[in-house]
Amino acid sequence: MSGLHVAIIMDGNGRWARRRGLPRWRGHVAGVDSVRDVVRGAPDLGVSTLTLYAFSSDNWKRPPTEVGRLFWLLREYCRREQRELKENGCRLEAFGRRDRIPKSAGAALEEAETFTAGGTRLLLRLGIDYSSRWAIAEAARELAQQVKAGTLDPDRISVDSLHSQLTQHLPEPDLLIRTAGEQRLSDFLLWEAAYAELYFSPAYWPDFRRSHLEAAIAEFRRRERRFGGLAPVVPAAAARELLSATAEALRAG
């Protein structure tokens, strides 16, 4: 998969519902519609990996009824959408902690992951009970265990080794979008988004559609990505091609 990796912090469901005099969970239901629309449209916009922040570890602080509804929605989404995801060549994959989510949601998630495993058009990654700080700590712990077991020399621990442990060789996000006008990362992909372009949309997530994603990608393509360097200044698309070619060359030895 060599297209764009877009990550989205889907924010504003509750506020969207409140504005309409609806309970918060109805905003989450409306948000599922946005997920469907964005997932359908993403491959045509050159996106090969779409990472969605579905449930942050901080969301456990919400009232139990809302948390219950969020997992109910996740379960329903997996059950109802897996067929369409498969037909559209999407592969669903969840990341984050699995040990704390309700069993029925976990089972539905696993079933959808298995059912869509052959998808090659779009990798849809759902962050469930995810915390970036937790993920970094987990990666560090794994490296420490390798050191303890004698399989890793502490002097060989580097940015690259931690990066590999953390990302499992998945591409870093090129573009990180947050909806509902908030401008912070909220413990989402803190390491992986080091060089991601940030895009903040004022639209609440239930109002966010393919057209909004298209506008964000158009803005991304206009930006220049230097990855910390000074020159040559290359446009985003060219930078991606250059990086892909370099990676290919390194792999080929």
Place this chain on the structure above:
Amino acid sequence: MMRRVVGRALGYLLLATASCWAAVASAELARLSPVLWPLVLPWLVVTGLPAAAGAVTATALLRTAGSHQG
């Protein structure tokens, strides 16, 4: 006289509430993809029952008030 006025006011209030519910519910359904309707329909039915009962009561109240007037 007083009873008729109160009955009519109550009837209009109930009718307005039921209409409001119907407007919000239909707007919500119109916005959602049909595939997601089963997720909200049970709740709409639960909240719709009192709204429907209110509409029936409102119609009866307004009719009674109207027939007394006639």
